[in-house]
Amino acid sequence: MLLYLSKKLAGAFGVLLVLSALIFFAGRGLVPGNPAAVIAGPKASPETIAAIAHDLGLDKPIYQQYLDWLTAAFRGDLGTSPISSQANTDVIAQQAPISLELSLMGLLIAVVIGIPIGVMAATRAGSGTDWGIRVPLLIVFAFPGFVSGSAALYLATQYLTNLYSASYIPFSDDAMANLQTMLLPALAVGIPTAPLVTQMTRSSMIEVLSQPFIATARTNGIAEWRITYVYALRAALPPVLTLIGFIFGMLVGGLFIVEEIFSLPGLGRGVLSSISSRDFSQVTAQALVLAGAFILGNLLVDLAVPFVDRRILRK
Amino acid sequence: MADAPLVDRSPRGAVHAAAAPGAPLLVVDGLSVYYGTSATAKAAVEDASFTISRGDRVGLVGESGSGKSTLASAILRILPAAAIVRSGRIELDGEDLLSLKPAALRSIRSTRVARVPQDPLGSLNPVFTIGRQLSDVVTAHRKLGRRERTLLVEEALRQVGIGDASVKRRSYPHELSGGMRQRVMIAMALLNHPDLLIADEPTTALDVTVQAQVVELLRERVANSAMTLLLISHDIGVISELCTKVMVMYGGRIVEQGAAADVLIRPSHPYTRSLLDAARGKVTTYVPDPAEVVA
Amino acid sequence: MTDDRARVTTPAEEPGVVLDVRDAVRHYALRRRSLREPRRSVHAVDGVSIQLRSGRTLGIVGESGCGKSTLGRLITGLETPTTGSVKVGADGTPAAVASGSGTVQAVFQDPASALDPRMRVRESIGEALGRVGKDERERRVGEALAAVGLTSEFGSRYPHELSGGQQQRVCIARAIVDEPDLILLDEAVSSLDASLQAQILDLLERLQRETGTAYVFISHDLRAVRQVSHSVAVMYLGQVVEQAPAEAFDRGLLHPYAVALRSTEPQILDDEADPIERIVLRGEPPSAVNPPAGCRFAPRCPIVDDHCRRIAPDLVEAASDHLVRCHKPGELSLSGVARTGAGMPAEA
Numbered sequence: 001m002l003l004y005l006s007k008k009l010a011g012a013f014g015v016l017l018v019l020s021a022l023i024f025f026a027g028r029g030l031v032p033g034n035p036a037a038v039i040a041g042p043k044a045s046p047e048t049i050a051a052i053a054h055d056l057g058l059d060k061p062i063y064q065q066y067l068d069w070l071t072a073a074f075r076g077d078l079g080t081s082p083i084s085s086q087a088n089t090d091v092i093a094q095q096a097p098i099s100l101e102l103s104l105m106g107l108l109i110a111v112v113i114g115i116p117i118g119v120m121a122a123t124r125a126g127s128g129t130d131w132g133i134r135v136p137l138l139i140v141f142a143f144p145g146f147v148s149g150s151a152a153l154y155l156a157t158q159y160l161t162n163l164y165s166a167s168y169i170p171f172s173d174d175a176m177a178n179l180q181t182m183l184l185p186a187l188a189v190g191i192p193t194a195p196l197v198t199q200m201t202r203s204s205m206i207e208v209l210s211q212p213f214i215a216t217a218r219t220n221g222i223a224e225w226r227i228t229y230v231y232a233l234r235a236a237l238p239p240v241l242t243l244i245g246f247i248f249g250m251l252v253g254g255l256f257i258v259e260e261i262f263s264l265p266g267l268g269r270g271v272l273s274s275i276s277s278r279d280f281s282q283v284t285a286q287a288l289v290l291a292g293a294f295i296l297g298n299l300l301v302d303l304a305v306p307f308v309d310r311r312i313l314r315k
Numbered sequence: 316m317a318d319a320p321l322v323d324r325s326p327r328g329a330v331h332a333a334a335a336p337g338a339p340l341l342v343v344d345g346l347s348v349y350y351g352t353s354a355t356a357k358a359a360v361e362d363a364s365f366t367i368s369r370g371d372r373v374g375l376v377g378e379s380g381s382g383k384s385t386l387a388s389a390i391l392r393i394l395p396a397a398a399i400v401r402s403g404r405i406e407l408d409g410e411d412l413l414s415l416k417p418a419a420l421r422s423i424r425s426t427r428v429a430r431v432p433q434d435p436l437g438s439l440n441p442v443f444t445i446g447r448q449l450s451d452v453v454t455a456h457r458k459l460g461r462r463e464r465t466l467l468v469e470e471a472l473r474q475v476g477i478g479d480a481s482v483k484r485r486s487y488p489h490e491l492s493g494g495m496r497q498r499v500m501i502a503m504a505l506l507n508h509p510d511l512l513i514a515d516e517p518t519t520a521l522d523v524t525v526q527a528q529v530v531e532l533l534r535e536r537v538a539n540s541a542m543t544l545l546l547i548s549h550d551i552g553v554i555s556e557l558c559t560k561v562m563v564m565y566g567g568r569i570v571e572q573g574a575a576a577d578v579l580i581r582p583s584h585p586y587t588r589s590l591l592d593a594a595r596g597k598v599t600t601y602v603p604d605p606a607e608v609v610a
Numbered sequence: 611m612t613d614d615r616a617r618v619t620t621p622a623e624e625p626g627v628v629l630d631v632r633d634a635v636r637h638y639a640l641r642r643r644s645l646r647e648p649r650r651s652v653h654a655v656d657g658v659s660i661q662l663r664s665g666r667t668l669g670i671v672g673e674s675g676c677g678k679s680t681l682g683r684l685i686t687g688l689e690t691p692t693t694g695s696v697k698v699g700a701d702g703t704p705a706a707v708a709s710g711s712g713t714v715q716a717v718f719q720d721p722a723s724a725l726d727p728r729m730r731v732r733e734s735i736g737e738a739l740g741r742v743g744k745d746e747r748e749r750r751v752g753e754a755l756a757a758v759g760l761t762s763e764f765g766s767r768y769p770h771e772l773s774g775g776q777q778q779r780v781c782i783a784r785a786i787v788d789e790p791d792l793i794l795l796d797e798a799v800s801s802l803d804a805s806l807q808a809q810i811l812d813l814l815e816r817l818q819r820e821t822g823t824a825y826v827f828i829s830h831d832l833r834a835v836r837q838v839s840h841s842v843a844v845m846y847l848g849q850v851v852e853q854a855p856a857e858a859f860d861r862g863l864l865h866p867y868a869v870a871l872r873s874t875e876p877q878i879l880d881d882e883a884d885p886i887e888r889i890v891l892r893g894e895p896p897s898a899v900n901p902p903a904g905c906r907f908a909p910r911c912p913i914v915d916d917h918c919r920r921i922a923p924d925l926v927e928a929a930s931d932h933l934v935r936c937h938k939p940g941e942l943s944l945s946g947v948a949r950t951g952a953g954m955p956a957e958a
Contacts, residue, residue: 211437212432212434212437212438213437213438213439213440213441215393215432215438216430216432216438216439216500216503217440217451218393218424219391219393219424219425219428219429219430220424220425220429220451220452220455220503221421221422221423221424221425221426221452221455221456221507222451222452222455223421223455224417224421226451226455231440231443234440234442234443235440235441235442308442309441309442310442310487311441311442311487311489378803378804378805378806379774379803492894493674493894494894495894522673522674522830522894522895523673523830523831523832523871523874523875524673524870524871524874524890524891524894524895525673525894526874527873527874527888527890527891528890528891531888531890549803549804550804550876551804551876551878552875552876552877552878553876555876555877555878555879556876556877575879576879579878579879579880580879580880589805590804590805591878592808593804593805593807593808594804594876594878595878595880596808596833596836596837
């Protein structure tokens with residue numbers, strides 16, 4: 001277990017390190033315009049721009065800038081935005097919980113809908129029920145996020161006015177109000193994600209249901225629901241968990257459409273606004289946090305899978 | 316053998332308790348199983364009829380594709396969806412197995428008919444301990460407290476020669492050797508004291524010295540529990556060691572059945588003769604592979 | 611040499627030797643499962659020496675993990691020995707060098723996976739021939755098909771159109787078509803039904819009489835091995851524990867493991883032969899990781915003593931062509947109980 005744990009941790013750390021370099025250099029290279037010139041404004045003299053560049057350390061060699069940034073990041077300092085003069089960590093600390101909550105709720109909805117439907121489809125594989133379940137789900141999956149999001153918002157403003165409040169209330173202030181606000185956006189995130197979970201659950205379950213140990217359970221008179229939901233599902237879970245970890249990582253960074261539609265000040269919208277204000281420092285910091293969330297999601301799954309399937313540890 | 320013998324139709328419990336050795340336990344009559352429903356569908360089992368009496372140890376021998384596994388699956392009601400029973404009856408103590416409702420079927424499995432499968436690794440759930448899996452088989456049929464269940468499971472493991480049962484029951488299947496796993500499968504099959512044990516190629520996946528152990532174990536357990544055994548194997552040697560009666564299947568049909576001494580020493584069907592010759596290392600008769608006849 | 615049986619003492623220079631394995635050792639490093647664990651290696655083959663002459667068959671028998679398949683891979687040159695040498699062919703080329711040259715051919719257990727499903731039988735067989743003219747290729751493929759008892763019509767079929775027995779015949783045709791010095795048969799009949807096994811074994815014997823090819827026949831099935839081999843080596847945990855002429859396996863076995871293995875051969879009720887008392891060994895074949903210090907068979911041996919547990923026995927010649935690795939050869943014999951332990955109950 002210890003060896004497995006340390007391997008996974010080391011792997012996650014390595015990936016994060018590589019990503020940090022990619023993010024840093026991409027942030028410098030891809031955000032349009034010279035940041036010093038942006039800060040200085042359109043009428044500034046070349047001397048002013050050079051002075052600002054010096055203040056920001058932009059005149060140092062690029063690898064030196066990266067190392068400085070990385071060591072600072074290890075200390076928990078992700079820099080200060082030269083545009084808003086706010087510490088990036090403060091900005092992220094406000095945005096990230098919203099995106100995290102939204103992803104987790106969305107994921108929970110996707111799992112709660114996706115797994116039982118996947119199991120049902122698997123136990124009736126090839127039948128009319130199977131198709132009747134999967135075709136509508138695939139259609140839902142094919143909807144772009146802004147369609148399902150707008151539809152949810154429309155329904156809420158038209159019919160569920162007391163359910164939806166347009167302003168975000170932090171969880172720590174009023175948990176109930178917060179959940180009420182988040183429910184619709186979470187559904188908008190979770191429902192289109194559920195078909196992914198359903199498909200993976202279905203194919204993994206079909207594989208497991210053909211295994212000899214299912215026949216053994218049956219010839220031993222174990223009840224059919226127990227065979228499906230305990231014996232088969234547990235054995236079928238590892239690939240589903242892996243997918244869930246992956247989806248989590250994708251979600252955290254991919255929420256900007258839903259956040260935009262529901263006016264939630266989350267990380268996805270945050271990234272968009274820092275890109276449009278050419279705030280390279282903030283973009284880099286936000287991207288690093290998103291990458292970290294992605295890696296964390298996968299790491300948590302890697303750590304959870306051995307509890308479901310003990311064989312992993314002995315391979 | 317084609318005529319069904321007189322079957323005691325008194326309530327199940329009475330039959331169960333009063334069952335005397337020699338009374339018919341399993342009656343298969345005119346059973347035909349086809350793969351597919353079309354006119355061109357292939358018969359996997361064709362017009363199989365036999366009776367197994369209480370206390371019998373019957374060997375069903377045949378090569379791959381002979382239909383022996385389909386026949387076993389039909390008795391256990393675990394035929395794949397594509398397989399259709401076209402005709403025939405299967406009766407256990409006079410009760411028609413083919414028309415049993417799911418709940419009734421579930422209740423006789425493990426308590427009256429149990430199975431030892433061929434592939435012990437694949438036949439155990441990889442994500443549960445063997446103790447949990449054994450305990451579930453008890454729970455499926457009896458209301459027992461956790462402590463009683465554990466005792467029962469450990470006793471069952473000891474009976475199949477697993478001495479450190481309190482440790483071994485916490486093992487996952489992959490942590491056990493092949494022979495150990497097959498012992499666990501035998502323990503599982505015997506947990507609820509079935510009347511009929513169907514062992515489907517129980518030694519095929521094992522090393523030869525371990526095969527010998529499993530044959531000894533089966534012999535000993537069957538003798539100690541007054542159980543009826545239906546042993547299915549391609550290996551006529553294993554059947555010769557364990558069985559008092561032998562049935563030979565070829566191309567979906569039972570071509571010969573009788574007392575082991577008769578069938579094995581004075582075979583009457585040419586296929587049985589060729590099977591025995593091959594097993595004794597002689598090539599005297601040539602019987603074409605059924606697949607080659609078709610091709 | 612008037613005695614034409616494969617003699618283990620025949621020097622490599624002697625004409626007719628087509629396989630010469632000397633002190634072959636093959637270790638594999640193992641991955642660790644925990645940080646505290648010391649680095650370990652599997653001694654898959656641990657000091658095996660065998661020689662084989664043309665026209666002869668050497669059987670190698672043992673249970674899973676005994677190293678017989680690794681030995682097979684050393685002979686076909688798919689792997690090289692960690693130490694020692696494996697030489698094949700009349701000129702004694704190292705197996706790894708000869709690999710792919712056609713000196714050694716192999717037939718494996720599963721014919722379906724050994725044949726390319728998209729190739730016609732004729733192409734599969736012809737592939738083994740290398741660069742030869744079209745006419746000669748056709749002639750020789752036709753001869754090979756005829757030799758394994760298939761009509762030329764089979765040449766244009768695909769593997770899935772054949773039965774298992776026919777597929778294995780095609781594999782054998784492919785193995786013989788280039789007239790190799792040696793054919794490795796690794797569990798070549800194990801997946802076939804008994805009646806088909808008998809036919810394939812019969813076919814192999816006939817081909818050997820006609821072509822003089824030497825066979826190494828590897829199997830877990832002692833009965834099949836005895837049937838086709840002139841000499842049989844019994845392997846246990848990477849070592850040969852007994853090598854004897856096939857006839858010796860009826861009564862004259864000396865090593866307790868070989869005796870036990872022979873006694874577990876399924877016996878069919880028979881009014882002619884005397885039954886052999888079954889010797890049921892304790893436990894299961896252990897892994898070749900960290901083998902026991904003394905005799906490797908000691909933990910399962912019915913006649914073990916302290917000497918056996920301390921000192922590893924050498925492989926010595928007990929009689930002509932009969933080698934055994936045991937401190938107490940012959941003390942457990944096939945007729946039944948020698949001392950203690952025979953007929954022991956299953957592991958308690």
